[in-house]
Amino acid sequence: MRTHYCGELNSSHEGQEVVLCGWVHRRRDHGGVIFIDLRDRDGLVQVVLDPDRAEVFARAEQARSEYVLKITGRVRPRPAGTVNPDLPTGEIEVLGLDLEILNASETPPIQLDEHGADASEELRLRYRYLDLRRPEMQSRLRTRSRVTQAMRSFLDAQGFLDIETPILTKSTPEGARDYLVPSRTHPGEFFALPQSPQLFKQLLMMSGMDRYYQIARCFRDEDLRADRQPEFTQLDIEVSFMTEDELMAIMETMIRTLFRDVQGVELPDPFPRLTYAESMRRFGSDRPDLRVPLELIDVGDLMAGVDFKVFAEPAQDPEGRVVALRLPRGGELSRKEIDGYTQFVGIYGAKGLAYIKVNAWAEKGREGLQSPILKFLPDSAVDAIMTRTEAVDGDLIFFGADKTTVVNESMGALRVRLGQDRGLLAEGWHPVWVVDFPMFERDAVNQRWVALHHPFTAPKEEQLDLLESDPGACLSRAYDMVLNGTEIGGGSIRIHRDAVQRQVFKLLAISDEQAEDRFGFLLKALRFGCPPHGGIAFGLDRLVMLMTGASSIRDVMAFPKTQSAACLLTDAPSAVDENQLKELALRIRLRA
Incomplete structure (x- = not known):
């Protein structure tokens, strides 16, 4: 035409x-x-x-x-x-x-120019076919298409095979709730939609496929937020006979090639690496935003003997932590702004936010400091804090003191918030690998061991004995790729021996009967010459969100759901005909 x-x-x-x-x-x-x-x-x-x-x-x-x-x-x-x-x-x-x-056209309910984004999200999602006509949305979906094309081209050239895995599969709970699909031909039984192709891609390695990839649809029935949807897309990858260093090198090259071809941007070569322990110590997060120059500084050893329980008790607690966070030129902050940051850290469980303003330390020493906590701190502690934080006149030092998890979450979030509010973010893209994750962590409720990543992640070979003697000290062969404070990819070398897999299941309180019921097909496959293998998955929606500057993955998906997992365009989910329920041997019983 x-x-x-x-x-x-x-x-x-x-x-x-x-x-x-x-x-x-x-x-x-x-x-x-x-x-x-x-x-x-x-x-x-x-x-x-x-x-x-x-x-x-x-x-x-x-x-x-x-x-x-x-x-x-x-x-x-x-x-x-x-x-x-x-x-x-x-x-x-x-x-x-x-x-x-x-x-012809009726008058559109939303503007289709640069002002279209001002419409409510509800209206934009209800008339998504109109919203997608906007140049901004068209540009984002074009970028998404170019990203997937670039990924496929790179992986094809590296000898990876594009292989599909089932959408209707067995329910094997892996953290989030499964979406269940009733079977008409097997009354009373259910398929599940895959949370990821994890088990199937491992089976493909056991099948000798050597290098697999798939742009895969995944489904998780979980509470939603800006970077979560009930259905999402990931680039799924698995390889055989590779170490983590070899796999990471290929993936790093792929991401560098992607940004060069799609964005015209050169990323660092190589990407820096941080251990999990160092990342948590310096940034309070395993997804560090390296654009922010601020770091957490441990001062627990300086506080263990002070006459101030707020600091002394967590400093003496093996599960506690006390940190300082120096904000250059933070002395400019008003009391109202400090109170605002105190409320902010409260979201993460912090009970307060102590601070010291450095007004004239160079000239007046202790008298040149301003803080309600100074009366509780001896001169030796104050001198040591100023030396360790390298604070100078005009700075402000924030303090976090509590259980380690609370301090890391609250002060890690405060670090990023201050970087944004104070214009401290460095320009450009700052990728980093985070490695050497713990294999397990304690569940806060029942104190059982749970897998930090998933139960198929392999432990460090030299630490296999720690599975028996000290599981909490055992490190995994996992690795995450982080970009500007957002995890865009995560993976690991997998367990390829049946005995080790059963040992990990046992630590996770998964009985032999439960393991056979949920994962029997995998355990059987491990006994038929399973090669060493590992993989990684990249969140495609999240990656495109970052590359296009969108604030939500909903803005880079053609037809997303709301935060209540509903589709306003089609009015899904919806009731179904009674005859359909009868065919499935189902009956609706509403909650009381």
């Missing part, structure tokens, strides 16, 4: 007759001459229609916003003084020779 896309026209097409199809982005009537900005997937072009062609002009007068048109015209340069340098097609316009209205 058309010869060109609107956005591809430029001065090289001058004098050519073109046929364009698209939507009326804007229509203007200037003294008998009608201007139509025609829009398609590639952009906008200005079409001029004059009354010399009466029939064509009459149809142009009928056109309104979002009418679908087919226009035949001739490309010509814009008159002097009317060039639009902000528009890729701004040097030319199309003189309309013929116009056909392919379809």
